[in-house]
Amino acid sequence: MSSPIAEQRFREIVPPLLDDAYSLAKWLSQNPTDAEDIVQDAALRALQALSTVSVDRPKPWFLAIVRNAAMTFMARNRRKTVAYVGDMADLDTLDLPEGADAAPNPEQELIALEDGERLRRAIAGLPSPFLETLVMRDINGLSYREIAEATETPVGTVMSRLARARAMLAKTLRAEA
């Protein structure tokens, strides 16, 4: 049972972040129904936690809970793995040539950007560490430091993941163009 103080904090913190939480959960689970379950689970965890902690920066705090709830949910339901157990070091090396090779046809790329469906598919196809970083940055609007906090990752890693995520997106769009 949560304390009145926790409930009050909860009402201040969680409802304003619901759209962000739902969007993040939906991208991570790629399923609207699962996303609702994840957010509800995250909200319960948040309510419990608020009995004992007070929160300075609600947004990265709550989105971290949503992210963890998504991982638990995916593991339990054996959907696409959100948690990467593989070789993270390998994933995080920045293959630079991707960014450096100029688009063979910039106009083609710009046209590709207008195809919303294809862009969303390309985003959904990103490996989880890159997907969550991109979503937190460009959709949830977290700063690098907040993403680092929410994903428990060093800022440098956040930066290289974001750069790679965008390079992968651009590459996918170019490849399909």
Added chain:
Amino acid sequence: MTDRDVNERLLRLHAALDGELDAMGSLEFEREMRDDPAIAAEYRRLAALRDAVRRHAPREAAPQALADRIAALTASPPAAPPSQAPASPSATVVPFRRRAWLDSRALAMAASLGVLGFAVGAGLTSLRTPSGSGDVAQHLVSDFARAEIAGQPFDVASSDRHTVKPWLANRTTVSGTIVDLAPRFPLVGGRVAVIDRIPTPTLVYRHNEHVVAVTELPVDAKLARGTGGIETIDGYHVARWSDANLAYVAVSDMDETALGEFVEAFRRGGGPATEPSRP
């Protein structure tokens, strides 16, 4: 150049795009962009990609049923209601949903930013959580600086206010005024600034080699507190004022005097009777 250098330059490019550079870093990056067209081109590509992601994958409103379930988590009256407990939870929950709905509508409008905007480096810049008037001004200054770096201060280029006005009207929820201040301060275009998730119109005027961007905001006690004076933020001059309908924030690289004259002309509404036109 070593791989490491290349790597760091790329990371800085992204950091610039994400507004994560400090003042010195921005200065250096600005110089790099000027010196190296390839960097400037890459910046524009990334900005176009970023803007496309925001446009096509906007934050979604949580379903009402979910919001209701979340509200219900704390809705039951506490077993032993303490005297200082907040009133009814619905008092806080209901207005929020209404706001969320408005926000999502605003987002959808922002998302509808069409073909014109997407190719532009500084296209749709999301300004996050400005909680006070100072923050708004600070964000608009960053916005202004980014637009300058990208070399493209507007999304719709036109000196004709009858072109700019409908363009902005279709993309923002604020119905602004566009004042014709030619020939002294010719209108060169408009863009959309997103303040607190509301797309707001920004008019771009030119004066000699300088640019002034006027953002029109809904009047809000927080924002409207214009002093009438001109302040300096990050080396740019900022003027704030308001009328009965809107609050205005003008950011410029002009000197204070010129900006003061601009503001005065804008407030008078331009027009031949008020601004003695010079030969």
